[in-house]
Amino acid sequence: MIRTGEQYRESIRDGREVSINGEVVRDVPSHPMFKPLVDIRARIYDMQHDPAHAHLMTYQEGDETSAIANRLPLVQADWWDKRRATDAILDTVGGVVTRVGDETVGEMWSLFDGQDILNDVDPQFARNIRDHIHHVLHRDPFHVSANTDPKGDRSRPPYEQDPDMLLHVVRETDAGLVVRGAKYETAAAYANQAFTKPTIADWGDAACSDYALGFICDLSSPGLKFLCRTGFAGRGAPEDYPLSSRFDEIESLVVFDDVLVPWENVLFYRHTRAAQFIRATLHRYSAFAFVQRLLKQADLLIGTALLSVRQTGLEGRSAVQEKLAQLAVYREGIHAHLTAAITLGERSPAGLLMPNQSLLYAGRVLACGQLPQMMHLARELCGGQVCLTPDAAAFRDPVSGPWLQKFYATTAANADGTGAEDRRRLLALARDLLNSDYAGHRLSFALFAQSPPFAHLAAVYRSFDWDGPLAFVRQAAGLASPSPSDEGSSVSGDH
Template sequence: MIRTGADYKDSIRDGREVYVNGEKVADVTLHPQFKPLVDIRARIYDMAHDPATRDAMTVTDSGGVNAIANALPYSQADWWAKRRAADLVMDTFGGVVTRVGDETVGEMWSLFDGAEVLSEIDPQFAANIGRHINRVLTEDPFHISANTDPKGDRRRPMQDQDPDMRLHVVRETDAGIIVCGAKFETAAAYANQAYTKPTIANWGDDDLSPYAVGFICDLGARGLKFICRTGFAGRASAEDYPLSNRFDEIESLVVFDNVLIPWENVLFYRHTRAASYVYATLHRYSAFAFTQRSLKLADMLIGAALFNLRQTGLDHLQAVQEKLATLAIYREGINAHLTGAIALAERSPAGLMMPNQSLLYAGRVLASSQLPQMMQLARELCGGQIGLTPDAASFAHPDTGPWLEKYYRLNDEWLAEDRRKLMAFARDLLNSDYAGHRLSFQLFAQSPPYAHLAAVYQNFDWDGPLAFVKHAAGLSDRVMGKETLTQHNSDTSKWFATQTAR
């Protein structure tokens, strides 16, 4: 089934308790800070019906027509199709939206891969996993991700601080589990469901814990409160801040005040081994869509810088070209990792097609860790005028307009209005509150940097370099030890075995 934008909007008009900037939001689809993103998400749903875009946005199989983003990947062609669809969305809107479903739904496919392992730990919930995988495909919900608890003072063991610092089960009923706590979640106030699971945790020697719980949370459930970060839309004119006003994806502190999670939505419960396993494979698919957004960000950096340099005629200088080349190398580095991850895709334990794990995770680190330097380079190439240009109102004012017309017109191709627009775009991309926030998003929204590096460590095939150096240096077989020259590290069951042995 594929929903329409109207279906989606109706689905989030469910009486949910949303607060922003000290205000209770009556209708999240109409509130000026949420409306731009709700409209984009609705339009993505409509793109699946629009004759001009539906072929790219949907896939037809024996089960009918489904959103391409939700379809489980079985082949490299499936990944190319997903990549094309995500590009089409960003090209259509002229900007980057990340947390719109395709970047989070892959967490469910990791669960599909893990179903067998999880049912070995606790068979009680195996059927729920299968049903939810299917439900995402057939009901087309807007699905997001919830991992991060407020966590509190981590010097103290969990039991020695306010227990709600981490989401936990407070009691069981016939209908389900009752949970208390809170999570930080992008897009929660206007999404349908969140795959909710523990954040990265040191479980120590505990096998069982009320904190080791994972479930699909219906975001319309009673007892949830969405306390949102104030949005950027509407703070200043859209002419001056074109990205802030259209592409701000608002996060919420989602408070769980005794929320009932029906048993059929519980995916694992009490088992710390299950929680560790789930975290180890969480981004196996979804890191692709996340990293693809960085490619578009890189295009925006290059485009803004190069247009500015062409306007001012500085692009012919060799030193400037070298800086542009550095931006291009960053862009092509991400492109190469994404492309290589598809070209060398791997079969998952459940038979799905995973992007090559080592290349994908290395690409995610490249994209995120280099972004601050690349933004600084683009800022440098755009020059100081992005920080100095007056707002559109001054260009329109009869007293100041003629002066700005004089000083912002460059030649017959580049009139003052286009220069103003480019400066406004570049300011919002590089200098605004929104720009800084996006940088934080790229840093943290799919776990913090140390978790990205851990994923590289766990998935890189260390055996290759070791074997080469063993041969090159003439070392004996003894040096390889037991830990190496085994199966590829991306075999999750091996990783799981090493984790649980600790």
């Protein structure tokens, strides 16, 4: 059943070993670095019970109410429902949050599509993935994803360096697998479980490998240690940093110090084919929510830039309109790919409805690849005051305040019924969105959160229908039809 925000908070008060900036965290929900995102995740849980949002956030199956985000997508309407629910969340919290569960639960659906592969090694693994999908639907945990490893010496295979550099099995027991190593995981310190899986493609010379391992990790398990980066919350006054004070999602290096993974949580093990399958198909569903977040990021860029030029009376200039139009084209390009991916959805091997793979992956390349340029366009439109404006305390100071009120109250702003304080507030948001440490962190995160750019393009290469253009050119050029052997060598997509 759907949980409340308070039930979620209590679920992460489980004695887990969390440290940040050299400090041992005694209570994650109340710690100032974690509290802003814990509160947002709790607010999302409470939205499921709020009559104003419940119809967007939940669905009824028999006597049970479940979260739309966790529902298996079977028909096109399921994707529209998911899209509306995500929009409602981001609109309500007033910003973009990436790791709240809906964007990672889809990764398990990808493995659900690979049940025949899991059955090759052990039918129990296919049953386990079905059980865990059922668990998410009916228990409503905060589910995240664990992919990225500490890099070590990447010129050497894992078995030629410290064996603990990459997560691996150290022994089997009657109760399950004992694993050791580490993973980077966003939000793990305040989540309930993580789909933990390998990122490397070089499994060594053997068909089986102790590194080819996928499982659901209970984040309250003994032996886990969460070594977190210092957050941005608290570094400056919230009125000066309105985004980083509320929306910073803390990453952890999660150390597995001989952690027991019960057999019922193991999804594949010593099965390189399953590991390769999940890496090739991991984002066939989860990329949708990820790209939708970037659509909301585009809205933030457009709204910030447009308000700024209106406050300063520049919207009527053609050069300004051209830059605003470029931002709009970027935004509408993402919107078009998401819409088309739903409309032209494809049936998966397990009977689910996938977003059209070629369109979804192409939309991800567009959204990620052009994001740095679009941020710079918004920076240009906001002008140099973004990096020059004093903090809020200076506007309240009896000595500096009157001068700042004078010079920040523009004619155009006053005509809109706004003044220096509204100008300061907008510039503070623009600084946090475009120029702050947080802005740079979020940009890097967007570029790598679903694998690096080359992997984004590789996904497009695998999913694009190359046969259509080839046939068109063969006909136009009067070329002979391909032989059966040529057809067999053509690129196959992830359909």
